[in-house]
Amino acid sequence: MPSRKLATARTVGVYLVGGLGDIATTLLVGACAIRRGLASRTGLVTDLPPLDALGLIEPAALRFGGADIRPGTPLEAAGAVYRASRTFSRELLDGVRDDLAQLAPAFAHDPALQWSTACAPGDPPLAEIAARLRARLRAFAQAHDGLVVVNLASADAAPAPSACTTDLDALEAALAGNRKDLITPAMLAMHCALMEGHPYVNFTPNAGPELPSLRALAQARRVPHCGNDAKTGETLVKTALAPMFAWRNLRVLSWEGVNLLGNNDGRMLAEPQRRAAKLRNKRDVLEKLLGYPLHSDVAINYVPSLGDWKTAWDLIHFQGFLDVPMTMQFTWQGCDSVLAAPLVLDMVRLADLARRRGEAGAMRHLACFFKNPIDVDEAALHAQFALLLAYARDRAAPRAAGRRGIRRDPSPSAG
Ligand SMILES: NC(=O)c1ccc[n+]([C@@H]2O[C@H](COP(=O)([O-])OP(=O)(O)OC[C@H]3O[C@@H](n4cnc5c(N)ncnc54)[C@H](O)[C@@H]3O)[C@@H](O)[C@H]2O)c1
Numbered sequence: 001m002p003s004r005k006l007a008t009a010r011t012v013g014v015y016l017v018g019g020l021g022d023i024a025t026t027l028l029v030g031a032c033a034i035r036r037g038l039a040s041r042t043g044l045v046t047d048l049p050p051l052d053a054l055g056l057i058e059p060a061a062l063r064f065g066g067a068d069i070r071p072g073t074p075l076e077a078a079g080a081v082y083r084a085s086r087t088f089s090r091e092l093l094d095g096v097r098d099d100l101a102q103l104a105p106a107f108a109h110d111p112a113l114q115w116s117t118a119c120a121p122g123d124p125p126l127a128e129i130a131a132r133l134r135a136r137l138r139a140f141a142q143a144h145d146g147l148v149v150v151n152l153a154s155a156d157a158a159p160a161p162s163a164c165t166t167d168l169d170a171l172e173a174a175l176a177g178n179r180k181d182l183i184t185p186a187m188l189a190m191h192c193a194l195m196e197g198h199p200y201v202n203f204t205p206n207a208g209p210e211l212p213s214l215r216a217l218a219q220a221r222r223v224p225h226c227g228n229d230a231k232t233g234e235t236l237v238k239t240a241l242a243p244m245f246a247w248r249n250l251r252v253l254s255w256e257g258v259n260l261l262g263n264n265d266g267r268m269l270a271e272p273q274r275r276a277a278k279l280r281n282k283r284d285v286l287e288k289l290l291g292y293p294l295h296s297d298v299a300i301n302y303v304p305s306l307g308d309w310k311t312a313w314d315l316i317h318f319q320g321f322l323d324v325p326m327t328m329q330f331t332w333q334g335c336d337s338v339l340a341a342p343l344v345l346d347m348v349r350l351a352d353l354a355r356r357r358g359e360a361g362a363m364r365h366l367a368c369f370f371k372n373p374i375d376v377d378e379a380a381l382h383a384q385f386a387l388l389l390a391y392a393r394d395r396a397a398p399r400a401a402g403r404r405g406i407r408r409d410p411s412p413s414a415g
Contacts, residue, residue: 012057012352013144015137015198017189018153019066019107022085022263022308023203025077026337027152027344028064028103029088032096035060039092043342045369046349050389053396056349057146065106065140067133069114069153074107075100085263085307087335108136113153113189115180125178126188133192141198146355148348149193150201151186151208154265157273159184159207168220171213190214194223199351202227203344205277209362209374219361224354226347226363229281229371232339233332234259234312238282239381241330242289245318253325254295254317255286262306263336270302281371288379310336343369357395365391 016024033039041047046056064074078100081087110132112124124132141147163170164182174182175191186206193200194217202208202225209215209227218225231239234257245252261269269275282298312332319325347369354363367373368384378384 010057010145011061011063011143012348013140013147014062014064014066014348015140015147015149015193016064016066017113017149017151017186018068018204019064020068020070020072020074020077021152021154022081022087022265022337023340023344024066024068024152025074025081026087027341028074028100029078029081029093029096030341031059031062031064031345032099033088033092036095036099038095041342043338044345045343045388046346050392050396054350054353054392055397057352059345059349062345062348063106063144064103065136067108067110067113067136069109069111071109073101073104075104081308081337085309085335085337087308087337106140114185123180126175126180126183127178130175130188130192133189134196137192137196137198141196146352147196147198148201148351148355149189149198150203150344150348151189151206152203152344153185153189153206154268155204155274155278156184156186156206158277159187159211164213165207166212168213168216171217187211187214190225191217194218194221194225197221197223199223199355200225201344201347201351203230203340203347205229205281205372207277210372215361222358222360224351224359224361224363225374226351226366227370227372227374229278230340230343230369231371232336232343233310233334234314235282235285235371236381237312237314237330237332239285239289239379239384241316242286243380243382245316246290251292251319252286252290252294252316253319255314256296256317257282257298257312257314259298259300259310259312260303260306261300261308261310261336262302262304263308263310265336266300266302266306266310267304269300275300285371285379288377308336308338310334353395 018024034041078093082093112129159165160182162182164174184207186208190200190208205228209225279298283296286296287293314330316328362374364375365387367376368388
């Protein structure tokens with residue numbers, strides 16, 4: 001039965017920009033552990049019905065590669081995550097040690113992928129950096145039946161305002177003209193992914209999928225993409241909880257949040273320029289959900305001893321009948337990378353499906369995964385999740401055929 005054989009042999013490459021970071025490392029450990037039957041699939045949204053009837057690529061059929069600006073291997077990175085945070089057990093790490101060791105050749109050390117605003121003499125020009133990245137993507141893609149590029153790199157400063165963000169020709173000209181002051185590393189990563197025809201997932205708050213210049217390229221190349229800034233902790237709770245206040249007609253006066261985190265992401269976000277986009281994404285959501293301005297401040301404090309274990313404390317001051325003030329507080333304590341890693345698998349599986357179905361542009365149905373989703377104004381988690389369910393229901397294959405493949409009917413472009 002050749003078609004059956006082909007279906008099971010299908011592999012999809014996942015190219016991780018920022019491939020040695022905490023999320024990437026936890027993802028690799030998790031994917032290897034799932035493949036070996038050492039870990040459950042708890043946390044995978046795509047295992048829920050009706051998403052499980054979409055014929056998505058199995059996590060065991062994903063093959064990982066990537067690049068990072070720091071040297072090292074996935075195995076070394078996993079050892080570092082274990083020592084810093086005990087995100088996974090020693091037993092689990094030992095169980096996937098050989099698999100991680102084998103991944104080393106697929107991960108490039110490329111310090112040129114990060115730059116500051118101006119080009120120093122001797123630095124490779126943007127066109128050369130892009131050519132190298134594209135060559136790596138091409139080689140990786142050739143070995144598989146599809147490729148998804150995921151940006152898991154550190155939070156960056158926003159791009160300087162310029163026509164590069166709005167106009168594709170201006171972006172191409174700036175790339176050719178080595179304008180490192182106008183093009184951010186994340187913009188370049190997305191540009192390379194799209195030029196090579198691969199779906200792009202922006203897990204970070206960095207600029208990319210929302211920019212009209214890159215969106216024009218995605219449409220021209222017929223490639224799906226999604227972003228920005230995955231919703232894994234405090235904002236996830238906010239977008240589930242704020243509708244409750246709205247539906248009971250309780251007036252929220254203030255919603256203050258303090259985030260304490262000790263991983264490298266926390267260290268990077270300690271820099272005001274880098275955290276600006278993250279803070280905006282966390283703040284804007286409340287006004288959208290409640291429909292009126294309120295006092296809301298969000299702090300992000302770097303506390304090294306916490307490692308990857310994040311604490312978010314939120315205080316909600318609200319008014320009820322007779323204007324009586326009341327307070328709700330919650331404390332969210334989670335392991336950042338454990339919350340994030342399964343979402344990467346979910347988005348990769350769905351991006352691969354979108355690509356196979358010929359869908360292009362913003363993957364609106366993935367809004368529930370992001371703090372700042374593209375082209376979706378709806379901020380409430382339940383309504384965003386309904387978009388995902390509707391997408392899945394519309395495309396789910398009948399159960400009997402579900403695991404064998406996908407429906408062949410053409411689908412509308414996501415725009
Ligand atoms: N953990 C979460 O729950 C969560 C939620 C939403 C968004 N994010 C975002 O996801 C990203 C990754 O988070 P993390 O905790 O793994 O961070 P991390 O700091 O552990 O990893 C980032 C990795 O990216 C590398 N890097 C930096 N700039 C690069 C570039 N230009 N090209 C290639 N590699 C580069 C770093 O060397 C590092 O290894 C961050 O932008 C973070 O803000 C995380």
